[in-house]
Each structure stands twice: as C-alpha cells, then as structure tokens.
Amino acid sequence: MATAYIGLGANLGDRAATLREAAQRLGTLGRITAVSSLYETEPVGFREQPPFLNAVIALETDLSPTELFGEFIAIEQDLGRVRTFRNAPRTLDLDVLLMGDRILDTPDLTLPHPRMHERAFVLAPLAEIAPGVRHPVLGVSAADLFMALPDPSGIKVWAPPGWATDSP
Numbered sequence: 001m002a003t004a005y006i007g008l009g010a011n012l013g014d015r016a017a018t019l020r021e022a023a024q025r026l027g028t029l030g031r032i033t034a035v036s037s038l039y040e041t042e043p044v045g046f047r048e049q050p051p052f053l054n055a056v057i058a059l060e061t062d063l064s065p066t067e068l069f070g071e072f073i074a075i076e077q078d079l080g081r082v083r084t085f086r087n088a089p090r091t092l093d094l095d096v097l098l099m100g101d102r103i104l105d106t107p108d109l110t111l112p113h114p115r116m117h118e119r120a121f122v123l124a125p126l127a128e129i130a131p132g133v134r135h136p137v138l139g140v141s142a143a144d145l146f147m148a149l150p151d152p153s154g155i156k157v158w159a160p161p162g163w164a165t166d167s168p
Contacts, residue, residue, distance in 0.1 A: 002102070003033065004068060005130060006057045007095040007113070007122050011043065015053040016163060018079055018092050023057060023164040025075050026094075029068065030061030036125030038163045042154035044119065049089040053158060056097065056125035065099050069109045072096070097122060101136040112136055117145050120152040 006026060010018045016038065026032065036056045043049045061068060072094040080091040097113045104111040112135055116122045123146035126133070131143035138145070146152065 001030075001060055001062055002100040004030075004059045004061055004065075004099040005097045005126055005133065006059055006072075007054065007093070007097050007116070007125075008057065009052045009054045009093040009095075009121070010091055011050045011052040012089050012091045013080065016159065019053055019055060020164055021079060022075055022092055022094065023055075025078075026057055026059055029063060029071055030059045032057055032059055032164075034058040034129040035161045035164045036128045037157045037161050038159040039121060039124055039155050040158040041121040041156075043089075044121070052121065054121040054125060054155075055163070056122070056129060057164070058129055065096055065102060065104055065109055065111055066106070068096055068099070095122075097126065098133060098136070101134075103136055118149075120146070120149055120155045123149065124152065124155050 008019050008022055039054045041052045041054050043052060076092045076094055095113055096111060097116050099111055102111050117135060117138060123142060127142040127146040131141060133142050
C-alpha cells in the first residue's frame with residue numbers, strides 16, 4: 001500500500017461536477033485520505049483558454065504507478081477528455097504527482113511529476129493537505145517548494161475541501 005498524491009484539473013464544461021465525479025472514481029481505486037480545497041487557477045503554457053479548477057487528492061492504493069496511470073487515462077476518456085495538443089483545454093486532467101518515495105521514468109509516466117515543483121496550481125493544494133511530504137529527488141517539502149515559487153499569484157480558493165462530496 002502506498003499513498004499517491006493525485007493532481008486533478010478541468011477547464012471545460014461543468015468543471016466542479018467533472019472533478020467531483022473524478023474524485024468519486026478515484027475512491028474506487030483505493031482509500032482517499034485527504035482532499036484539498038478546489039482552486040481556480042490561470043492556465044499555464046497555452047494561455048488563450050478558460051481558467052482551471054485544480055485540486056490534489058491523497059489516495060492509499062495497492063495499484064502500481066503504471067496501473068494507476070492506466071486507470072487515469074480511462075477515467076479521463078470516460079469523462080470526455082480529448083487529447084489535442086500539449087496544455088490544451090480539457091474536461092479533465094489527472095496526474096500522479098508523487099507516490100511514496102518512488103522515482104520512475106518511462107515514456108508514459110515520470111515520478112515525481114517532472115514539473116510539479118514549478119507549478120502553484122499543484123503545490124498550493126498539495127501543501128494544503130500534505131505540507132511535509134517531500135519531493136523524493138529534491139528532498140524539499142511541498143510547503144517549502146510552494147514558498148520558493150517566484151510568483152504564486154493567479155491562484156485562489158474556489159471551494160473548501162468538501163467540494164468532492166457536496167451535491168451541486
């Protein structure tokens with residue numbers, strides 16, 4: 001059993017409903033132990049698109065990182081994601097950010113997530129639910145990584161942690 005920290009994001013359709021459904025499906029892959037607030041964030045990379053809603057969920061699971069990744073692809077497709085180009089608008093994005101102290105580099109999956117330490121939309125919710133969790137390569141806590149960001153603006157709390165189970 002390992003704890004996976006999962007980044008969730010959406011900026012098309014009913015963002016909150018999609019993330020709520022994704023959270024429920026993640027719960028079938030193990031035991032959810034923490035859910036961050038929901039944050040509204042500015043897009044990164046391709047900027048000409050609607051704002052995102054982002055969150056992080058901690059999931060205790062027996063699945064391997066590659067099995068988890070495969071489940072994420074299926075959930076994303078079920079909830080309407082169409083892959084067009086990098087950083088494109090999307091109905092849902094699920095990323096394995098960290099999984100214990102595992103380090104992995106395959107064509108499909110890299111752990112820890114290769115850009116998590118640069119992204120406020122990942123670090124703010126991660127630091128909220130697991131401030132002391134350490135990046136296994138950098139050896140720095142999520143809270144310290146967030147505090148070290150040069151410009152953590154463009155992110156605001158949109159809904160408290162209960163968003164994952166609240167009715168619309």
